[in-house]
Amino acid sequence: LLHDIECKIEQGDSLSSNGKWIKNVDVILTNPPFGTKKGGERATRDDLTFTTSNKQLNFLQLIYNALKDNGQARAAVVLPDNVLFESGIGAQIRRDLMNKCNLHTILRLPTGIFYAQGVKTNVLFFTRGTT
Numbered sequence: 001l002l003h004d005i006e007c008k009i010e011q012g013d014s015l016s017s018n019g020k021w022i023k024n025v026d027v028i029l030t031n032p033p034f035g036t037k038k039g040g041e042r043a044t045r046d047d048l049t050f051t052t053s054n055k056q057l058n059f060l061q062l063i064y065n066a067l068k069d070n071g072q073a074r075a076a077v078v079l080p081d082n083v084l085f086e087s088g089i090g091a092q093i094r095r096d097l098m099n100k101c102n103l104h105t106i107l108r109l110p111t112g113i114f115y116a117q118g119v120k121t122n123v124l125f126f127t128r129g130t131t
Contacts, residue, residue: 015058016044022066031078031114032059049096052089056080064097067128074127081120101126 001007012018032055048061056079067073083090084106097103105125114121 014062015055017046019045019062020047022062024068025066026068026073028063028066028075028077030059030063030075032056032063050089050093052093054086054090056083057086057090057093060097061093064101064126064128067101069100069128069130071130072127074125077124078114079122079124080114081122084122097126100131101128 001009008021010018010021014022045058045062047065048058049065050057050061052058060077060079060083063075063077067075084094103124103126105123107123107125109121109123111118111120
């Protein structure tokens, strides 16, 4: 907006059906809000590939699934360290990300930059593939 770039900004809960408009986009740059939805409530979106109460993993799914599958759409996402190492459903979501995208850079930041002191933060840079 500061540079007169056309874009759509809408306030709402992207983990609910209100966020379904976010699809087929070229670029996503985000530091999603994290925590749990009302003490662990699951996302109400019905188009998530994997169901989890982990808001961080839900946002990651929404981001890579919202990118155009033309091999050129890209994203940069700030995530806490635990997203990279969570087992179970977290491993399945990371595998899905790797199957759909080229995760070319993980930038590890010093603790305390985006989150509380002691929480390690990463920025994931990836490009969506064509399938």
